[in-house]
Amino acid sequence: MLDQEIIGNLKTILGSDYVSDAAEELFIYSRDQGVQDPHMPDCVVMPGSTLEVQEIIRLAVQKKIPVVPMGGGLVLSGLTVPLKGGIVLDMKRMNRIIEISEKSHYAVVEAGTSQGMLDAYLRKHHPGLKHSLPDAPPSATIAGNIAIHGSGHLSQSEGGFHSEMVTGLEVVLPTGELARFGSCSTVSSWFSRAPLPDLVGLFLGWNGTTGVITKVGIKLYPRPKIHDVIVFMTEDIDLAPEIITRVINTEVAEDINYALAPKPDYLNGFQMTVINVTANSEAEMKMKKQIIRDALHDFYETKEAGFMPVPPNMKAGFLEAPQKALSKFADVRKGGGFEYVGAIMPIEKIPEACRAGMEITARNRITYSLGARIIGRGHCAMFFFAYPFNRADREEVERVKNALEDTNETALKLGGIPWKTEVQGQQLILKQMEPETYKVMKKIRDVLDPAGIMNPGNWEVG
Amino acid sequence: MHELIFNPKLCESCKTLDCIMKCQYIEMELDEARREQAKIRRGEESRILKDCVTCYACEEYCPSRNHPFYLIVERQEQLGIHPVPKPIEKSQVIMMGPRGKIKQKELKAPVIDMCFFDIMKGGIRGNLFEGATTIGGSDIFCNLMFLHFARNSTIRERLPLIMNNIMKYFLEPSGVKELICYHDECYGTYTSWAPAFGIDVPFRPIHLFDYIYHKLIDMKPDIKSLNVKAAYQRPCSNRLCPETDHFVDDIFKLIGVKRPKRTYEYQNALCCGGVFEAAQRFDLVEEIQRKNVEDMKSTGAQYGVFNCPFCFWTLAEPVAKAGMIPVMMSDLCIMALGQ
Numbered sequence: 001m002l003d004q005e006i007i008g009n010l011k012t013i014l015g016s017d018y019v020s021d022a023a024e025e026l027f028i029y030s031r032d033q034g035v036q037d038p039h040m041p042d043c044v045v046m047p048g049s050t051l052e053v054q055e056i057i058r059l060a061v062q063k064k065i066p067v068v069p070m071g072g073g074l075v076l077s078g079l080t081v082p083l084k085g086g087i088v089l090d091m092k093r094m095n096r097i098i099e100i101s102e103k104s105h106y107a108v109v110e111a112g113t114s115q116g117m118l119d120a121y122l123r124k125h126h127p128g129l130k131h132s133l134p135d136a137p138p139s140a141t142i143a144g145n146i147a148i149h150g151s152g153h154l155s156q157s158e159g160g161f162h163s164e165m166v167t168g169l170e171v172v173l174p175t176g177e178l179a180r181f182g183s184c185s186t187v188s189s190w191f192s193r194a195p196l197p198d199l200v201g202l203f204l205g206w207n208g209t210t211g212v213i214t215k216v217g218i219k220l221y222p223r224p225k226i227h228d229v230i231v232f233m234t235e236d237i238d239l240a241p242e243i244i245t246r247v248i249n250t251e252v253a254e255d256i257n258y259a260l261a262p263k264p265d266y267l268n269g270f271q272m273t274v275i276n277v278t279a280n281s282e283a284e285m286k287m288k289k290q291i292i293r294d295a296l297h298d299f300y301e302t303k304e305a306g307f308m309p310v311p312p313n314m315k316a317g318f319l320e321a322p323q324k325a326l327s328k329f330a331d332v333r334k335g336g337g338f339e340y341v342g343a344i345m346p347i348e349k350i351p352e353a354c355r356a357g358m359e360i361t362a363r364n365r366i367t368y369s370l371g372a373r374i375i376g377r378g379h380c381a382m383f384f385f386a387y388p389f390n391r392a393d394r395e396e397v398e399r400v401k402n403a404l405e406d407t408n409e410t411a412l413k414l415g416g417i418p419w420k421t422e423v424q425g426q427q428l429i430l431k432q433m434e435p436e437t438y439k440v441m442k443k444i445r446d447v448l449d450p451a452g453i454m455n456p457g458n459w460e461v462g
Numbered sequence: 463m464h465e466l467i468f469n470p471k472l473c474e475s476c477k478t479l480d481c482i483m484k485c486q487y488i489e490m491e492l493d494e495a496r497r498e499q500a501k502i503r504r505g506e507e508s509r510i511l512k513d514c515v516t517c518y519a520c521e522e523y524c525p526s527r528n529h530p531f532y533l534i535v536e537r538q539e540q541l542g543i544h545p546v547p548k549p550i551e552k553s554q555v556i557m558m559g560p561r562g563k564i565k566q567k568e569l570k571a572p573v574i575d576m577c578f579f580d581i582m583k584g585g586i587r588g589n590l591f592e593g594a595t596t597i598g599g600s601d602i603f604c605n606l607m608f609l610h611f612a613r614n615s616t617i618r619e620r621l622p623l624i625m626n627n628i629m630k631y632f633l634e635p636s637g638v639k640e641l642i643c644y645h646d647e648c649y650g651t652y653t654s655w656a657p658a659f660g661i662d663v664p665f666r667p668i669h670l671f672d673y674i675y676h677k678l679i680d681m682k683p684d685i686k687s688l689n690v691k692a693a694y695q696r697p698c699s700n701r702l703c704p705e706t707d708h709f710v711d712d713i714f715k716l717i718g719v720k721r722p723k724r725t726y727e728y729q730n731a732l733c734c735g736g737v738f739e740a741a742q743r744f745d746l747v748e749e750i751q752r753k754n755v756e757d758m759k760s761t762g763a764q765y766g767v768f769n770c771p772f773c774f775w776t777l778a779e780p781v782a783k784a785g786m787i788p789v790m791m792s793d794l795c796i797m798a799l800g801q
Contacts, residue, residue, distance in 0.1 A: 047576070086623055113536075201795075233549045233550055234549055234554065235548070235552075236550045264557075266552060266553045266554070266556040266557035268556075270549050270552075270553050293744055299660070300547055300742045301742075303544045303547045303548055304547065304548060304549075305547055305549060306546070306547025306550050306742050307739070307742060308550055308553075309736060309739045309740045311775050312775050312778075313581075443760075452528065
């Protein structure tokens with residue numbers, strides 16, 4: 001618990017409306033929607049400017065108070081839960097869209113800008129452009145998603161992980177200084193990280209342990225006029241890598257997702273490769289779909305696999321971004337509990353991951369949705385082992401927890417790496433990581449955050 | 463088990479082999495057609511069994527109503543020929559199967575069987591359907607679509623249960639004896655497929671257009687002539703009940719819709735293309751849809767009129783892109799009644 005003098009200092013910085021230590025608000029910030037144990041913060045603040053963030057950090061350094069930066073708070077694995085108490089820095093007020101460059105295809109936004117806000121803004125003011133939307137609720141933030149190496153629509157065709165789409169960052173360092181990385185550090189535009197020494201990675205994938213991102217430059221892409229989806233259905237899990245690779249190699253699929261789930265029953269045992277295609281004319285769309293069909297011709301000719309007719313209502317669902325079907329799945333057990341291990345892994349591991357996922361869920365008596373988003377033209381996949389649960393059923397919550405731990409271990413054994421994983425998962429990764437790599441990580445952290453205030457408990461050997 | 467009532471002698475003595483010679487998708491000389499048809503009768507592999515696009519039209523072309531298409535489907539199934547990829551076939555069999563979630567409901571006539579397409583019941587409205595009740599869903603779904611999947615067995619297995627459900631849960635408790643079939647597929651099941659397999663139908667099926675036509679006659683003073691031109695997309699399942707096709711002209715006449723002559727209508731109608739897509743015949747989808755829609759457009763039609771929901775979902779977009787308004791027949795009639 002913070003003494004009232006510190007709360008008073010924070011109120012002086014932010015105004016009393018944006019500082020709270022009320023029990024009911026601390027309760028909300030003590031947990032996320034996943035199964036990780038709650039930890040109470042001492043205080044929650046909502047800064048409105050970079051300057052305010054700097055002042056908060058300086059105060060925290062002086063008083064040795066942990067600080068946990070938070071975007072949409074939707075990460076599910078407890079990364080914004082304050083493991084050691086302290087201040088939760090809720091960035092949602094910093095949601096200004098600062099610049100859109102139509103010609104150099106980037107946007108500069110404040111760190112609290114949500115995916116939905118940027119999407120809506122682009123649709124209204126720059127209808128020819130879009131950014132890569134994750135399949136998270138629209139309230140997920142741009143900065144949050146790049147910081148966790150998120151992915152989304154366009155990750156297959158245009159640039160890989162959202163962190164790879166970053167053109168520049170503004171960061172309040174754990175000592176309170178403000179630094180910019182990328183072209184914006186040297187000139188006024190945020191067009192690129194090259195040709196400078198690339199320091200942006202110091203803040204991506206670190207779970208908020210190296211600083212507070214306050215502004216992001218993010219790549220934009222053309223928004224074609226026509227969107228369509230084709231779905232390839234198989235029963236043989238082992239065919240997945242070959243099917244996916246062939247579609248990737250056509251170079252005409254904007255997104256490729258692979259899915260299998262026991263529900264609805266008519267899809268149980270069948271796998272779907274969902275291929276999104278975009279074009280600017282009917283002729284282009286026709287050509288692209290034909291290229292994809294040709295690539296899979298010998299599969300469907302044998303009648304062992306084939307393109308599924310997709311009625312308009314189902315097609316509308318497939319074309320949604322973000323996908324509402326995921327929200328529906330998240331509540332399939334009722335009680336609104338949902339968590340998943342997203343493991344980044346090679347594409348050829350998909351069949352093994354599917355089998356492992358089914359075994360884990362059978363062992364833990366839970367239901368599942370398994371699948372993969374293809375990243376960066378086939379360089380890897382984000383394979384998700386998603387487990388819905390009834391939050392009110394404590395016994396089921398425990399079974400899901402066990403399954404998640406089991407899945408993290410399995411993902412590593414398969415040659416994948418759990419993504420945005422909770423503390424226990426991070427420790428499994430660190431155990432397997434080359435010691436010199438971890439030493440470098442620790443040195444960097446010690447240099448950047450000598451007071452050890454930034455999201456402590458994360459990326460630490462237990 | 464119910465066997466197909468098929469008389470091979472009628473085919474052996476047939477001079478014209480209309481079932482094959484009139485087919486719009488398989489080209490053959492008469493001699494080859496005769497050889498291939500004989501193979502089918504003997505239960506041997508034939509090019510026809512693999513090339514058949516399952517448009518149902520040969521059921522109508524056969525002057526003896528000897529069920530050439532049902533025989534093709536029997537043989538495809540016996541020989542393990544799958545028109546549609548196996549995973550899609552299996553998934554559809556599960557998806558469309560009875561769920562056992564039916565509940566007894568007291569109904570008032572007219573009772574309209576929406577087939578699987580409960581989603582379309584918004585079309586049952588206004589004075590045209592005043593007092594009507596609808597039933598629909600998987601527990602009363604006719605399953606005739608499995609003709610496209612070479613699965614007479616699925617229809618055979620499910621139809622008795624389906625008809626029993628209709629009677630037990632809906633018609634008997636309500637004292638209703640007639641069932642108005644929204645979809646040609648259901649009407650075709652009860653008036654063609656079931657008799658062809660010796661299955662008795664315990665109620666009187668009525669085609670939707672039969673109902674609409676007679677209702678419009680009763681409401682004649684309320685009809686405001688639409689004075690538009692329209693093209694009609696005849697569904698595959700109407701091939702099983704061609705005796706009802708005249709209702710399209712009869713209804714159009716009553717509501718002031720002109721139906722300019724076009725190439726692909728009546729017996730020469732083309733499939734909407736949806737089935738070709740399931741069969742992975744993408745070359746045909748595009749060619750047939752283009753020919754069909756261009757033909758509609760060339761007549762000056764302002765509306766593309768449908769009765770089958772599946773045809774509507776498949777062709778509505780191309781029809782709209784060609785500048786015509788896609789509309790279900792029932793909606794067109796409701797428009798003519800000023801509603």
